[in-house]
Amino acid sequence: MTQFLKVCAIIATMDGAPAMANDAAIMFDYDGTFDDATFAIEDAIISKGLVIDYRSHTGEMLERTRADVGSDVVIFDAADVFLFCSATVSRQVMEADPMNVVHCPYSIFVADQAGKVTIGFRDYPDGPMQVVEDLLTEIVEEAISF
Template sequence: MKTMIKAIAVGLICASPASAEDPAITFDYDGTFEDATFAVEDAIVSKGLVIDYRSRTGDMLERTRADVGSDVTIFDAADVFLFCSAVVSRQVMEADPANIVYCPYSIYVADQAGKVTIGFPNYPDGPMQAVEDLLTEIVEEATSF
């Protein structure tokens, strides 16, 4: 029942429904990559969180494309924001110290042929739902204008 409710809620906010097999929960963004990255950064900071690192994953993949023998451009642009929440991290790690493996948390923004997507990992059921809830709040703020 919990998984069904979660899938319906995610679907209602313009996301692809998530199942246990989906590696990411994704949201379409109606705007440019630059606007989406600004909105995500702003939404993270507005929660009082600090961005530890912004990975320019799309740039790296394009820069190394020829070096690894590929002629495929995967993304027009893609960045991953890494950050943590002391409150949520303590909550999930007090429930199970092994949840440290999921920290820091990440939200990505990707542009593929003009389609901008924002997403984050689909965490396991249980205590990690608190992280999914936080990331969903952040992405909902970033995608509402």
């Protein structure tokens, strides 16, 4: 399963839990609109000197294809996933274990379900990947305090 599909699976299983959902994602409530949250996340990523490689409009895709797959369920009012990497952090975790490449690029999602905006990212394995989790936490905390 690709990183993108894993992120989609995490988002699709979100049930509004305040901290963890199925031990797969670390989530934070955002007190503001979806647009404000996506702007804050984008700004926080860029302020770390990182480049956003791709912004997936996952919510739009799910809504656009809802009828095509035979569903009448609206999952999100909006949901985007930001994909990016850090040369410094990536080198650190891949020097510790080259197979940590499986975790790259890193992603942060923003999702709106019935007006409740959540920002989060996957829970990385203990060990060298903790530095990635720390970076993502810093980015989200900066966005939340924006």
